Amino acid sequence: MTKQQSREAMQLSRRSLLFGSAGVALSAAALPNVALAAEVATPALGADVRPFKTEVPQAALDDLRRRLIATRWPEGQTVADRSQGVQPEKLRALVDYWQTAYDWRRAEAKLNAYPQFLTEIDGLDIHFIHIRSTNERALPLIMTHGWPGSVFELLDVIGPLTDPVAHGGKAEDAFHLVIPSIPGFGFSGKPTEKGWDPQRIAAAWDTLMKRLGYLSYVSQGGDWGAIISDALGRQAPEGLLGIHVNRVERATTFPPDAAKALMSGDAAPETLSVDEKVIFNEARDFLNNGFGYAAIMSTRPETVGYGLADSPVGLGAWLYDKIADWVFTRGDPESALGRDALLDNITFYWLTNTGPSSGKIYWENAAGMAKLSPVRVPVAVTVFPGEVYKPPKKWLAKAYPDLVYYNQVEKGGHFAAWEEPELFSQEVRAAFRGLRS
Template identity: 70%
Template sequence: MAASQSDAEPRLAADAIRPFRAHVPQAALIDLRRRLAATRWPDRETVTDRSQGMQLAKLQALVRYWETGYDWRKAEAKLNASPQFLTNIDGLDIHFIHVRSPHPNAMPLIMTHGWPGSVFELLKVVGPLTDPTAHGGTAEDAFHLVLPSIPGFGFSDKPKSTGWNPDRVARAWDTLMKRLEYTRYLSQGGDWGAIISDAMGRQAPPGLLGIHVNRVERSTTIPPEVAKALKCGDPPPANLSAEEREVFEEARAFLGKGFGFASIMGTRPQTIGYSLADSPAGLAAWFYDKFGDWVFTRGEPERAFTRDEMLDNISLYWLTNTGTSSARIYWETLASSPNMAGISIPAAVTIFPGEVYKPPKSWAARAYQNLVYYKRVDKGGHFAAWEEPDLFSAEVRAAFRSMR
């Protein structure tokens, strides 16, 4: 039962911003280790590669370390090293990190994580973006940084009813920035963060100056004849350039062999969610497989992240029991009719080579009608801020320089 509040105590306004610190009860950590120790493993895969999914030996090694060597309290300390807050928007408590720059003319920037990520994937860029002079940049490139957790992810509330699709999250993010008294600001994102930033760009609320994404949506950028060929299994259109043909073949491979996870979560998030909520080893397999698929070092996430970094993120999902609620954003998106109109406010795109879809500039311009910045870089993957924080930070600075 929740503690009652006497009439003598001050009552918080509905839109109050409350300080937050991460602290998971010790009992939850003991239960996690017990469950890890009791894991019932499947048989080993019958192939010598990743074609059947997460390989048994690799997952067993990660889970063994999770049980015996990993320290969640260090992860909490990483989060608590930055100011964290909660505020209620549209009936949900939204968790966010808010780090103000020491530079007085810094530009406010809201930056959104994706799936299977969290605010952990963005922590490495907090210093370079808020205090660029200490990281090889200039004061003119500084940002006041806001890193929210998407509803259903991490320490944000889980929606109890339907409707929390990217368009609704985008409106909530504008409310958050205005509540923080930022009347002019920018938005950045990858994965779902990019989709939410796109939604913000379409809504174009007063004060939003522009967006930057490091993941481009296929459905709004692929030419119709290319989309038709992919859907029907036809050869690529004859008029494609060599670059476009390469993008076509990569998209075909991903849709054929790498998109099953999204189909499951988009149609049966509750069904897969029972496993994600009950088995930490199952949750780790579901996420570890995607880390392997999407990092620049394909199939070798250990070359992109430390074990602790991967387990910080996986543990956050486990300890907040958000494996199921986070999966529902896929269902919500399929269940809604999102606005897919072109984006007319200034937009910037950085293409990282390990991303699963890398459209040429001409395709990206189909969605971003005021594309002021487009660059292809030579390293980094889907988790760009996590994998290559210095390069990512440099790209964010460059992308937004003309939008300030």
């Protein structure tokens, strides 16, 4: 059987599982491995790009509810604060709503409101949303989510970026948007071989943009999206005009003496100003008290993955903990995002069984940090006050030789597009304004 015949057979199998009677009769054990979307060949798009629609079998939702009801809860904390992790009363309230009132079909409809596609790059299916602005002179932009997020965290900026006039902006600030799911996340394929680090993903993103006909474009990201955008900037493929990030990597932007002190556990160097020492101490506190999740996934993603694949509450707690840590309203993601938005993201991880696979990017990245080279394209940075690391402009100017935009805003956290979509969109427009032809 040829590769093309094998792919067609797999697609036929997926469609029969979703739409035939066999799909209803799937066992609970098999549900996590089921493809959760319909693929329809459209000759107008060519064989390389296939339309995609999210359609989760009801059996998968029924299985989720059964597992939520059967949760075995731990005894609880011995402290009154968040120092031991997610507080039981917070998680129990969220899970009760998840089990009794949350509606995935609403989330599914929100996702399906935008054109979705699959395309194979470097042997792996990449899922992406593609929205063209009605302004034909719009600037193509590939925008990447992070962990513990997904494409859901970027949906609310689609309108402001593709149709800025309707959101208080100017027509000349419009973008054509491409929003991919990182390999191992969402509906993108799960790597079956090692090597899918940010550098390889960045190269795949360039292939994706060129495949869609965008010969010049810009890239944006926060969290892993920022690291992938940085990797694109280091590769500087033909046509990449610049990048904008709302999170920067400490290892490449700290002054050398501060970076050395941070990694050795020493106090802030006296060469730093009072304000710079505050930034240093916040970064050190994060490494000492908030970095355990990354240490686990950088070294043992498979081990923690068994629990994430088997227990929706275990998965929910794992994701909720870091969302709570990083939103502007520290410890209170419900007020920053709302229960439904939190559960859209958590349920997306559960239904695609990507709790385990999404963690492997940490393992992949750990080996590549020593290979970093300078970013070779224009760079724009927005610092949100709730971000874990908030470097001053002079640090970034040394790390990024062509820093064309820097701004500190007054609200928003690590999940800037999710928490403050209008403000985030204004920053993206301003960041790339000088790079338009």
